[in-house]
Amino acid sequence: MKFSLLHQDGRARRGRMELTHGVVETPVFMPVGTQGTVKGMLPEMLMELGAQIVLGNTYHLFLRPGHELVRSLGGLHRFMNWERPILTDSGGYQVFSLSRLRSIREDGVDFQSHLDGSRHLLTPELSIAVQETLGSDIAMAFDECIPYPAERSYVEMATERSSRWAARSKAALSQKDRTALFGIVQGGMFEELRARSAAQLQEIGFDGYALGGLALGEESARMYDIFAYALPLLPDAAPRYIMGVGTPEDLVEGVACGGDMFDCVMPTRNARNGLLFTTFGKLSIKQSRFRDDSRPIDEACGCYVCRHYSRAYLRHLYLCGEILSSVLNTYHNLFYYVHLMRQIGQAIEQDRFEAFRAEFYRLRTAGE
Amino acid sequence: MKFSLLHQDGRARRGRMELTHGVVETPVFMPVGTQGTVKGMLPEMLMELGAQIVLGNTYHLFLRPGHELVRSLGGLHRFMNWERPILTDSGGYQVFSLSRLRSIREDGVDFQSHLDGSRHLLTPELSIAVQETLGSDIAMAFDECIPYPAERSYVEMATERSSRWAARSKAALSQKDRTALFGIVQGGMFEELRARSAAQLQEIGFDGYALGGLALGEESARMYDIFAYALPLLPDAAPRYIMGVGTPEDLVEGVACGGDMFDCVMPTRNARNGLLFTTFGKLSIKQSRFRDDSRPIDEACGCYVCRHYSRAYLRHLYLCGEILSSVLNTYHNLFYYVHLMRQIGQAIEQDRFEAFRAEFYRLRTAGE
Numbered sequence: 185m186k187f188s189l190l191h192q193d194g195r196a197r198r199g200r201m202e203l204t205h206g207v208v209e210t211p212v213f214m215p216v217g218t219q220g221t222v223k224g225m226l227p228e229m230l231m232e233l234g235a236q237i238v239l240g241n242t243y244h245l246f247l248r249p250g251h252e253l254v255r256s257l258g259g260l261h262r263f264m265n266w267e268r269p270i271l272t273d274s275g276g277y278q279v280f281s282l283s284r285l286r287s288i289r290e291d292g293v294d295f296q297s298h299l300d301g302s303r304h305l306l307t308p309e310l311s312i313a314v315q316e317t318l319g320s321d322i323a324m325a326f327d328e329c330i331p332y333p334a335e336r337s338y339v340e341m342a343t344e345r346s347s348r349w350a351a352r353s354k355a356a357l358s359q360k361d362r363t364a365l366f367g368i369v370q371g372g373m374f375e376e377l378r379a380r381s382a383a384q385l386q387e388i389g390f391d392g393y394a395l396g397g398l399a400l401g402e403e404s405a406r407m408y409d410i411f412a413y414a415l416p417l418l419p420d421a422a423p424r425y426i427m428g429v430g431t432p433e434d435l436v437e438g439v440a441c442g443g444d445m446f447d448c449v450m451p452t453r454n455a456r457n458g459l460l461f462t463t464f465g466k467l468s469i470k471q472s473r474f475r476d477d478s479r480p481i482d483e484a485c486g487c488y489v490c491r492h493y494s495r496a497y498l499r500h501l502y503l504c505g506e507i508l509s510s511v512l513n514t515y516h517n518l519f520y521y522v523h524l525m526r527q528i529g530q531a532i533e534q535d536r537f538e539a540f541r542a543e544f545y546r547l548r549t550a551g552e
Numbered sequence: 553m554k555f556s557l558l559h560q561d562g563r564a565r566r567g568r569m570e571l572t573h574g575v576v577e578t579p580v581f582m583p584v585g586t587q588g589t590v591k592g593m594l595p596e597m598l599m600e601l602g603a604q605i606v607l608g609n610t611y612h613l614f615l616r617p618g619h620e621l622v623r624s625l626g627g628l629h630r631f632m633n634w635e636r637p638i639l640t641d642s643g644g645y646q647v648f649s650l651s652r653l654r655s656i657r658e659d660g661v662d663f664q665s666h667l668d669g670s671r672h673l674l675t676p677e678l679s680i681a682v683q684e685t686l687g688s689d690i691a692m693a694f695d696e697c698i699p700y701p702a703e704r705s706y707v708e709m710a711t712e713r714s715s716r717w718a719a720r721s722k723a724a725l726s727q728k729d730r731t732a733l734f735g736i737v738q739g740g741m742f743e744e745l746r747a748r749s750a751a752q753l754q755e756i757g758f759d760g761y762a763l764g765g766l767a768l769g770e771e772s773a774r775m776y777d778i779f780a781y782a783l784p785l786l787p788d789a790a791p792r793y794i795m796g797v798g799t800p801e802d803l804v805e806g807v808a809c810g811g812d813m814f815d816c817v818m819p820t821r822n823a824r825n826g827l828l829f830t831t832f833g834k835l836s837i838k839q840s841r842f843r844d845d846s847r848p849i850d851e852a853c854g855c856y857v858c859r860h861y862s863r864a865y866l867r868h869l870y871l872c873g874e875i876l877s878s879v880l881n882t883y884h885n886l887f888y889y890v891h892l893m894r895q896i897g898q899a900i901e902q903d904r905f906e907a908f909r910a911e912f913y914r915l916r917t918a919g920e
Contacts, residue, residue, distance in 0.1 A: 219872045220869075221874050224876065248868070248871065249843070478625050494625055496625055501589060508594070511875065
């Protein structure tokens with residue numbers, strides 16, 4: 185891959201990644217496609233709303249349908265009919281959040297599938313092999329997702345081990361021209377450990393660097409402190425990915441600190457629960473005040489859903505439990521996230537990011 | 553409305569209806585949009601797959617969100633973002649199949665909502681008012697859906713009452729230039745009662761005529777006997793609608809007997825259960841034999857789903873319970889039904905309906 189830092193406004197960055205399956209303009213929000221589909225979306229809808237890259241989950245696809253099967257069907261892009269870039273996570277996060285009876289060893293993580301109880305050993309080598317087999321544009325180094333809160337001694341031990349796993353992940357990568365590899369900075373809430381992790385990863389050398397172990401329940405202010413502290417420790421010439429983050433506010437703050445890439449299930453999961461993002465704050469479509477409301481979700485939004493459907497109709501679909509409720513809500517929320525990042529990118533190009541940020545907060549507190 | 557009988561091949565008919573929201577070429581299959589949405593489909597998908605007209609359900613929309621609310625939001629077309637014609641049923645079928653504690657009286661049906669237990673009296677006058685309020689292109693006369701099997705004496709009494717309700721339905725229609733009204737032939741499995749019903753309805757005079765009370769569990773052969781007997785009793789110059797029917801075979805046989813319009817939840821409901829229609833018969837996508845099958849659902853189908861997705865991927869989506877499984881399966885099944893009717897129409901135009909019918913059955917028994 186090639187990364188170009190096109191412009192900087194304060195710490196906020198406007199960049200471009202050239203990947204095997206195409207170009208990604210940053211800052212970028214990446215919709216999550218856990219099981220080979222972004223829940224409720226056709227690939228054509230994702231393209232229409234402006235998604236440039238989606239996530240695939242190694243843990244899920246490894247267990248079902250299996251990475252070798254996906255390869256035999258032409259790889260993940262072909263399997264899910266998505267021609268643009270795909271980033272795959274390492275499986276680390278899900279091994280810790282979903283699987284049963286896991287035991288962490290130096291060689292990897294021994295776990296039981298949440299689907300059928302089958303036993304597997306996920307190692308850095310296997311994680312990279314799965315990601316390459318899927319045909320990922322960007323693979324993530326295998327790491328341990330450290331819970332929050334955690335004792336310093338545990339965080340130190342786990343962060344050191346993740347650095348050793350990162351080195352093994354890099355050594356395991358076979359097609360360096362085809363798949364970019366990102367390292368993941370751990371270190372929990374401890375600045376010294378974040379700094380050590382960042383230094384160790386740069387010594388190994390990666391195409392990009394991520395902040396892991398965030399948005400696990402800590403206060404926003406604490407997470408923003410880590411953004412502000414850890415992002416400047418990473419090289420300017422590589423993309424910076426803040427994993428699993430977050431709310432629209434988190435994205436704005438992440439960019440303000442120098443973040444380039446973000447992913448989160450929030451827009452898609454919330455959509456299915458009727459929680460919609462707007463320029464003026466959040467909106468719960470099930471509320472009775474929307475019963476006869478002929479306005480779109482967001483009067484400042486130009487997406488397909490806001491152009492064609494009323495709040496009253498979307499409330500009706502939600503109350504009926506209709507599939508179309510999830511589809512339309514997801515479309516709008518993803519458009520909101522993707523469009524927000526595009527607006528931020530334009531503001532950076534025009535050296536008015538701080539003005540954009542102030543207006544972003546003003547509109548949200550002003551209400552409709 | 554205006555109906556033109558364009559061509560006839562044996563008893564099979566090729567026609568055209570001109571309705572308030574556009575032209576419908578017959579024979580036609582009408583997807584069912586119970587609650588103001590064809591489950592899992594965007595309106596744009598329905599247009600892309602060739603749907604010319606969809607059904608709305610009076611019973612459902614009357615109870616939720618309420619027809620007056622739909623009117624205040626610009627009518628059902630605007631509410632659901634569907635610009636082409638809509639046919640609404642009378643509510644009769646659902647009052648009998650879904651509601652609780654109903655009692656049938658001469659003035660109408662007293663019932664309790666399946667949603668909240670609220671009491672309502674649905675009369676022919678109210679049914680027509682609801683349908684006109686929704687802005688339907690074709691309204692159906694209010695009738696009693698006679699269960700199968702039923703005693704002759706009961707069927708006779710109920711059929712006579714439905715004829716009286718049909719007359720009241722016609723009298724209740726206020727905007728005759730905007731909304732077409734169809735009468736529904738009842739009479740159960742009794743030819744004499746079907747004939748009497750057909751004669752009574754023609755005496756009242758309707759824009760089109762439907763066969764009701766079919767596909768309720770009777771044998772196919774018995775249903776086809778009713779097609780063959782009752783359809784020729786109806787005027788050539790009006791469209792003929794076989795309600796709630798049916799399988800692809802039922803549609804072919806219905807057209808063979810002179811039917812023009814069909815609706816059924818089968819393609820949409822089966823899709824959500826992983827049951828797919830193909831040129832070569834039915835296919836259950838969950839079966840393990842499709843685990844690594846790179847072929848499309850139907851190798852003779854040119855729909856969006858068959859052009860882009862493998863059986864293996866569709867099986868994966870189904871096993872994962874993904875929303876996209878319902879969306880893609882529904883798209884394919886509706887395309888199959890709509891395309892089948894278009895093929896039948898072309899065959900009729902070219903005086904080769906019998907050859908088409910023979911080939912249709914040959915392919916289904918030949919298998920893949």
